[in-house]
Amino acid sequence: MSIIILHSFLSILFCASTTILARCDVRFFGLMFLSLVYFAFFGVTPIISEPYMLRSLMKVIQISTIFLTSAVISTLIILFTGRRLIVDFGPLPAKNVNSMRDAGLAVYMLSAAVFSAYLATHGIPWLAENPNLARHEFVSNAGYFQIFMTRGMPVGAICICASELARKNRIITPLSGAIIISWLVLTFLQGFRIHLMMAILYLLMLYFYSTRKMSLTRFAFIAALISAIFITISLIRFENDSSVNITEIIQHRIGFELLWATNYSVQLSEIQGLWWGKTIFMDLYSALPGPGESFGDYLLNFANPRSDIVGLAALTPSVLSEAYLNFGNLGVLIFGAMTPIMFVPIHKLIGFQPAIGRTSLVIVPILLAQVVEVGIGQTLASRILPTVAFLLILGAVYRMQLGLRLRGRTYRPTMA
Known part of the structure; x- marks a missing residue:
């Protein structure tokens, strides 16, 4: 005892x-x-x-x-x-903000298109007769398509939200709002509670960086919301199975x-x-x-x-x-x-270019926290490494867009 x-x-x-x-x-x-x-x-x-x-x-x-x-x-x-x-998520020059937005849109649209195409061809787990079994079959067949939803879409969406924060000093704008809604809807259709909860936590992390302090009241509200999502999705998942006791499932x-x-x-x-x-x-x-x-x-x-x-x-x-x-x-x-x-040097991520730095500073700490549940190897293999791959794509598009804007700004051809 x-x-x-x-x-x-x-x-x-x-x-x-x-x-x-x-x-x-x-x-x-x-x-x-x-x-x-x-x-x-x-x-x-x-x-x-x-x-x-x-x-x-x-x-x-x-x-x-x-x-x-x-x-x-x-x-x-x-x-x-x-x-x-204090990590600074403040304003950036317009050319950097626009390049961040474009890079985020490129990664998000690519990931959303690939995952939507897979949903269209393989079906939505929620519509199956047994949603719980269907979601596992969906993931086992999805292979690398799954990574576009769980790693690519968050990278693109958070980069867009961070660019809007730098541009207009607020996370939710018409552009970022549309991206967030589509992101949450696609994530919900996939059938796993954890990915929807993670999306909410990413947005909460970005909000705390924007205010430079953590609000326990807001976190408590989000925790209640996540709990409600957990219970609701569990009810939907097993609604057709009368032999399942939802309370026992959640307790287990x-x-x-x-x-x-x-x-x-x-x-x-x-x-x-x-x-x-x-x-x-x-x-x-x-x-x-x-x-x-x-x-x-x-x-x-x-x-x-x-x-x-x-x-x-x-x-x-x-x-x-x-x-x-x-x-x-x-x-x-x-x-x-x-x-x-391992959380102490997290702030050094801000030293990278804005697209990679600000996006990774939001996503990486939440991914590291999952080590409790999924273990060390899976955290590296299915979370950190795929996210790094999408961050590198994000950074490459950002550099390309920024280079185009700088050349467009400095080179002004004149008529002979």
Whole structure:
């Protein structure tokens, strides 16, 4: 019981310290979001569950306590010793703003067109007889088309919103509003709650940068909105299945799924020993063209080989699963300490050209926060690397447009 009390105390302390840090410095909003996600997936269940339900998960709670101890210490060190920085999202010269807008439009329209074409030819998961199974089949068949929606559209949309913020000192304008609406609609049609929630968080992050402070009131409102979206989409997804209890689905998804996923990794380590980074390489390899098994695929097949979604989806492993299975308790301790530290240099992204700098400064912290749920390898393979690819395309279009504008401004041919 004492370990559960300590774990609960550290979970709450992690949330409180990261919230204070984010209030002092907006660039740590992603870390605050990470701590809240961690609390939802790992902190709530030991507090509210009966002791008999936790007996088989005590090893996981011990591992989580190690992670939280080093994460809290690292956060407190940053809070009391770090410098407070203000990231400037202010005005830019007109040629830079226009080039940002054009680059964002190019990336967004390309991504939206590719993904819309795939929707048109393969159908919309919501319209299927079994929307829950249809969304997994949709993703398994989508392959790299999925990346255009989940990574390309956010890069383009946020760049457009950032350019409008620099131009008119507000995020929502007729242009950005139209882009945001189409982005949210296309994201909703795909059927996964997480992508719609992420889109809202990107916009919230940009808003906090624009005001240079984090509003807890507005964040609480957005958190309530995200919760409503989570429940609503769950109801829609299972409305035709009378055998499904939505309350139990939500409780399992939030309260137990990652705890059990981590428990499966503990069992794997007892059978096979430490993997020494193999899970990360599995995820990176699975992202390459051609067949490849990710660690989440392997974990689902190990946990429940008869599941209906084997081959269509994977089990989300969590950062604890990968840290422990790869490197044991020492790995958990190190990853816990490094988790807050990886948000410290985020502000340096603003040093890149405006299109890449301002867009990545909004998107990257939210992507990093997902390491709690999807693990280290998947964060790199399916989030960071594809986003970097679209950011490079964005930067190339920006440079090209800016070069055209500069030449148009300096070269004035005269009539002979």
